[in-house]
């Protein structure tokens with residue numbers, strides 16, 4: 001067993017390091033891809049916990065506070081005179097601390113504190129440092145605790161030592177390290193209390209013998225300030241390509257993608273069937289409540305993104321129509337953020353990853369049973385996204401893939417999404433609204449893609 005790191009410092013002793021690190025982190029955090037509050041100034045950073053994971057590596061949970069009022073999709077400016085507490089987000093950081101900056105880690109350099117206990121030391125993002133990445137895997141290989149951090153593993157899986165780490169350079173909501181092309185560790189960046197569905201769901205599906213989802217082999221969590229999942233290690237599908245890359249490749253070469261889309265529909269239905277076996281289903285979710293939640297998300301998004309406002313009235317009709325539509329399939333646990341980037345093709349099979357759900361939603365909400373139509377709509381939107389990457393855009397390509405995907409889904413699920421028109425339209429609209437907010441916040445250059453769908457859904461209704 002590796003040596004247990006020093007016990008977690010007491011809350012009193014956290015004030016010192018934060019005086020050192022606060023100004024550096026306030027400047028660094030907003031530039032990170034995974035930082036969710038880019039559109040809102042950080043008003044304060046509070047240290048929730050700090051643990052020396054091993055010498056030269058600090059594990060931190062920090063609370064970023066922003067000015068504004070939380071909404072279903074993020075934050076809007078607080079109306080004058082309200083006394084609501086400021087919303088906040090908790091982030092997980094692993095910080096390397098060295099005497100001198102290391103030239104090969106210059107991109108990970110955060111800065112040198114000018115005061116406090118860390119004054120003059122070089123602080124950097126430890127996940128970029130192969131030494132820290134290797135030591136982190138060692139902690140996972142040897143279950144145990146470090147202060148409030150608990151490292152756990154499936155005892156039936158052998159994780160070899162000495163696997164060479166590399167940080168994945170992907171557009172991600174979190175940070176992932178690949179170890180020797182055998183395992184991949186996802187370190188959650190935005191941490192919410194409770195078990196993360198990206199551990200809970202793949203774990204439960206593995207117990208259903210669902211081979212479409214890589215099973216967790218080790219994970220770590222914290223018990224303070226509240227229990228929360230921090231990271232998950234799973235097998236790495238080394239010859240896999242994600243659906244987004246494959247779809248763009250097919251668009252570029254003119255190759256047909258309908259066979260893959262059909263199989264993807266089948267794979268989605270298989271995962272849904274396994275989810276329905278692993279977690280309770282609850283009849284179909286009360287449509288009025290679903291419609292109200294969708295409408296609320298639309299209002300919040302329109303508040304943040306003015307381009308949505310001219311369409312809001314017509315979009316609301318899609319949600320209102322839910323009240324009179326026939327009962328859809330029973331509500332069950334779903335993926336929650338299904339798109340072409342969340343599916344991997346290895347050999348001739350599709351695999352599904354990343355069961356976290358939409359990262360901006362509260363975790364408790366993401367774990368509720370939902371209509372499986374949510375996932376179908378997510379994937380249908382993704383074909384549209386892909387088709388719009390080429391000029392002139394290829395509506396026909398998207399239409400054929402969408403048809404093939406639904407047909408594949410229907411062949412395994414026992415019900416056909418195409419026959420649930422009102423449900424599909426409402427979920428597609430809700431998804432497009434989410435995407436508008438996501439793009440406005442993270443990739444403003446892409447905003448036109450979901451806005452085109454908003455126009456289509458508002459004007460033509462589907």
Ligand SMILES: Nc1ncnc2c1ncn2[C@@H]1O[C@H](COP(=O)(O)OP(=O)(O)O)[C@@H](O)[C@H]1O
Pocket residue numbers: 168170171172173174175176184186214234235236237238240242341342344353354356
């Ligand atoms: N089990 C896996 N095997 C191979 N590649 C994977 C695996 N899990 C994730 N990846 C790769 O890592 C990327 C990011 O993973 P994902 O779970 O979507 O992270 P995030 O939640 O940060 O977006 C994926 O797009 C995929 O390329």
Ligand SMILES: O=P(O)(O)O[C@H]1O[C@H](CO)[C@@H](O[C@H]2O[C@H](CO)[C@@H](O)[C@H](O)[C@H]2O)[C@H](O)[C@H]1O
Pocket residue numbers: 171172173244337339340341342354358359378381382383385386435438
């Ligand atoms: O980071 P995650 O994969 O959990 O998901 C978030 O980022 C996605 C983009 O990386 C975003 O997906 C949107 O863009 C995709 C193309 O890049 C497209 O295939 C999806 O259909 C579209 O929704 C996703 O919404 C967001 O939650």
